[in-house]
Amino acid sequence: MPQRLRVSPARFRVSDDPIDQAEVASSIAAPGSGAVVTFVGLVRDYNAGRQVLFLEYEAFAPLAVKSFDRIASEATEKWPSAALAIHHRTGRVRIGEASIAIAAVSPHRADAFAASRYAIERIKQISPIWKHEHFEGGEVWIEGATADLEDEAARRVALERACW
C-alpha cells in the first residue's frame, strides 16, 4: 500500500493563490481547541467615495511572513492559550474575494476572539503589505501606518481594540 503523506499547511503564508479558509484553521487545530475564530477580510466595491474595480496587493513576502510570526508571538504573550494562523493574498484580488484570513484557536472563545482582533490590527500597523486600489477613473496606493515595531502607542491601540 502506498503511504499517504500528510503535510500540515503553513501557519503563516503570503501567496498569489486564493485563500482557503479551512486550511488556515486546520494549520493550528489541536485537540484542546474549544474555539476557533476565523476572520476573513474581503475586497469591497466601494471605498472613500470611489467605485472599486479590484485591488492589487504587493508584499515584501519574507518580511511579511516574519511579521505574522511576530504578531502571533505578541498575541501569545497576552493570551497564552491562543494560537494564530495568518494567510494573506497578493496580486490581483477581485471584489468579494478574500485578501486575508486569520484563524485564532484557544480552549475558550474569549481568547480566540481577542487574539484574532489583535492580529488584524497589528497587521495593518506593521506588516509590509500594500493595497493598490483600482477604481473607476484611476488608481491609488493606499498608505496607512508607518511600520514601526518600536511604536508602543500603536501596540496599545491594538490591545485596546482586542480587549473591547
Added chain:
Amino acid sequence: MLVTVRLFARLREIAGAPEVQVEVPLGATVGDAWAALSARHSALAAYATSISCAVNEDYARMTERLQEGDEVAFLPPVSGG
C-alpha cells in the same frame, strides 16, 4: 561599497524599478542609502518621514550601519489586511 535596495509600492514606481544598486561610503547607514537614492529621485523626499526599513529581510532602524552587499528595503506606509 555597493548595497542592493528594494523598493515597494509607490516607492518602486517613483524609482522605476523594484531593485536598484546604490553606492555608499564604508560605514554608511540605512539613512545614508536613502539619502543617496533620494538624490536620484527627488519625488522620494515626500516619504522621508513616513518610511520604515529592513536590512537583509529583518526590520531595522535608519541608523543601522550597512555592510557591502547588504539588502536594504524601504517600506512606504503599509496597508495590508
